Amino acid sequence: MPTIRSLTAGALLVATTGTAGFAQSYATSDPVIRQIYTEGMNNSQAYKLSQILSDSIGPRLTGSPGIKRGNDWLVATYKSWGVEARNEQYGKWKGWRRGATHVDLLTPRVRTLEGTLLAWSAGTGGKDVTASTVILPQLVDSAALVAWLPQAKGKFVLVSMAQPTCRPDDNWRQFGDSVSFARMRAARDSATRAWNARVTATGYSVGLGTGTLGKRLQDGGAAGVIAGRWSNGWGVNKVFDSRTDKVPSIDLSCEDYGLVYRLTENKQGPTLRVRADAEFLGDLPVFNTIATIKGSQKPDEYVMLSAHFDSWDAGSGTTDNGTGTITMVEALRILKTVYPNPKRTIVVGHWSGEEQDLNGSRAFAADHPEIVKGLQALFNQDNGTGRIVNFSGSGFTTASGNLARWMSNIPAEMSRGINLSFPGSPAGGGSDNASFVCYGAPAFGLGATSWDYGTYTWHTNRDTFDKIVLDDLKNNATLTAMLVYLASEDPETLARDRRVFDQGPDRRPGPGFGGGGGGGGPQTWPACTEPLRDYSQYRR
Ligand SMILES: [Zn+2]
Numbered sequence: 001m002p003t004i005r006s007l008t009a010g011a012l013l014v015a016t017t018g019t020a021g022f023a024q025s026y027a028t029s030d031p032v033i034r035q036i037y038t039e040g041m042n043n044s045q046a047y048k049l050s051q052i053l054s055d056s057i058g059p060r061l062t063g064s065p066g067i068k069r070g071n072d073w074l075v076a077t078y079k080s081w082g083v084e085a086r087n088e089q090y091g092k093w094k095g096w097r098r099g100a101t102h103v104d105l106l107t108p109r110v111r112t113l114e115g116t117l118l119a120w121s122a123g124t125g126g127k128d129v130t131a132s133t134v135i136l137p138q139l140v141d142s143a144a145l146v147a148w149l150p151q152a153k154g155k156f157v158l159v160s161m162a163q164p165t166c167r168p169d170d171n172w173r174q175f176g177d178s179v180s181f182a183r184m185r186a187a188r189d190s191a192t193r194a195w196n197a198r199v200t201a202t203g204y205s206v207g208l209g210t211g212t213l214g215k216r217l218q219d220g221g222a223a224g225v226i227a228g229r230w231s232n233g234w235g236v237n238k239v240f241d242s243r244t245d246k247v248p249s250i251d252l253s254c255e256d257y258g259l260v261y262r263l264t265e266n267k268q269g270p271t272l273r274v275r276a277d278a279e280f281l282g283d284l285p286v287f288n289t290i291a292t293i294k295g296s297q298k299p300d301e302y303v304m305l306s307a308h309f310d311s312w313d314a315g316s317g318t319t320d321n322g323t324g325t326i327t328m329v330e331a332l333r334i335l336k337t338v339y340p341n342p343k344r345t346i347v348v349g350h351w352s353g354e355e356q357d358l359n360g361s362r363a364f365a366a367d368h369p370e371i372v373k374g375l376q377a378l379f380n381q382d383n384g385t386g387r388i389v390n391f392s393g394s395g396f397t398t399a400s401g402n403l404a405r406w407m408s409n410i411p412a413e414m415s416r417g418i419n420l421s422f423p424g425s426p427a428g429g430g431s432d433n434a435s436f437v438c439y440g441a442p443a444f445g446l447g448a449t450s451w452d453y454g455t456y457t458w459h460t461n462r463d464t465f466d467k468i469v470l471d472d473l474k475n476n477a478t479l480t481a482m483l484v485y486l487a488s489e490d491p492e493t494l495a496r497d498r499r500v501f502d503q504g505p506d507r508r509p510g511p512g513f514g515g516g517g518g519g520g521g522p523q524t525w526p527a528c529t530e531p532l533r534d535y536s537q538y539r540r
Pocket of ligand 1: 320321354382
């Protein structure tokens with residue numbers, strides 16, 4: 001069993017052929033690899049495609065008119081290149097259209113606040129709602145919450161902790177006195193624990209936004225629910241969803257949430273005016289967009305490109321997962337241009353519902369057992385705009401050897417920064433490759449370098465077009481096209497034998513558990529999960 005923890009792909013390169021006139025060093029004389037490079041790096045459409053997707057179509061919340069517009073654009077784009085494409089319905093979801101949100105502080109002074117309606121929240125019904133504020137108090141249990149509800153009637157209820165500072169920790173680390181920094185962190189940690197206990201005591205949850213607690217406050221007569229989910233960086237909040245279907249649930253920026261909270265806490269008479277437009281559209285069909293180039297020799301074996309298409313919607317969904325999306329669209333354009341008659345069938349899956357638990361890809365895998373059975377390889381990308389630097393065998397022991405051979409054909413400038421982990425560990429969740437790996441089908445994640453994805457763009461209000469690193473995106477699309485080509489042409493069908501997991505209480509992560517951060521990969525192969533095909537099944 002290969003147990004090489006990691007090696008630099010460049011080390012596998014056996015020869016560098018003469019490449020006068022090119023910046024890159026080809027590892028192979030294969031003319032298709034050269035043509036893919038030229039098409040991807042010199043004729044790239046990545047900028048144009050990304051700009052349309054991010055700026056004009058914008059965010060793509062599952063079940064929204066925005067994602068349907070995006071699905072239709074994908075199909076039209078593929079068809080304009082002569083690629084067969086379709087929208088495949090897998091279920092339905094709560095239809096909801098976001099309108100404009102305006103939040104103003106009126107007293108004790110006027111300030112326009114940075115506020116966003118949470119997804120799937122009611123708006124204010126075409127009117128301004130002006131009300132005072134109240135902080136969720138410490139209560140002993142859900143009966144105490146019910147007894148307290150009259151005091152929330154007609155008010156905006158604040159359900160998040162106010163951050164002691166909206167400066168990121170690295171700013172404190174750079175400029176702060178070390179004792180001050182430690183004191184702030186300790187105070188923040190205990191305040192966070194106390195606030196979480198305060199929410200838990202109500203018997204309800206704020207979920208990702210205002211949750212079941214927000215719904216209960218609404219039903220008790222609150223005018224609206226205000227939350228603030230700071231993302232630990234300058235100007236960034238993570239903005240998710242709510243369950244309030246009659247009153248608005250609003251996310252305020254770290255600074256503005258803190259302002260309103262302190263004014264309330266100090267009895268300085270804050271009044272907010274909220275005007276939020278939103279429209280419930282009933283249940284709407286939800287789709288995966290699927291594009292196909294049929295294989296000429298092994299049409300029943302499949303090489304898949306995979307990236308979820310849906311997003312949260314406070315930003316433009318650019319790095320989560322517009323860049324993964326454009327990586328796959330552009331890779332397919334390159335392949336259609338230079339490799340129009342693939343040996344195996346090439347399929348692109350643009351999944352919906354990933355953000356609500358991989359629903360689109362899970363449904364596709366469940367609905368297409370023939371593709372799962374015939375899957376040669378799937379390449380998924382879903383962690384931001386950065387250059388692909390991590391590639392794991394996903395727990396497939398023999399197939400790891402095929403991956404190493406493919407990588408040895410990639411030009412050195414693209415492969416030398418890539419950390420290969422063999423055999424690696426199977427993805428148990430996190431993104432859509434997991435929906436195929438659980439069947440034992442060879443599905444691989446292409447891991448990007450961070451660019452502070454987790455803090456600054458992932459699920460935030462700042463996930464916008466300007467965050468794209470175009471050179472990295474071009475590199476990723478070109479690399480993906482090469483991997484798909486190499487997987488399609490491989491004389492071998494990938495073996496599906498899996499790594500053996502150590503058993504017992506003393507089990508420690510063995511070699512190949514990549515990712516760092518304390519280790520601890522799965523102890524068994526991950527099991528498949530039923531997709532949610534209806535919003536009513538969504539409990540988060
Ligand atoms: Zn994502």
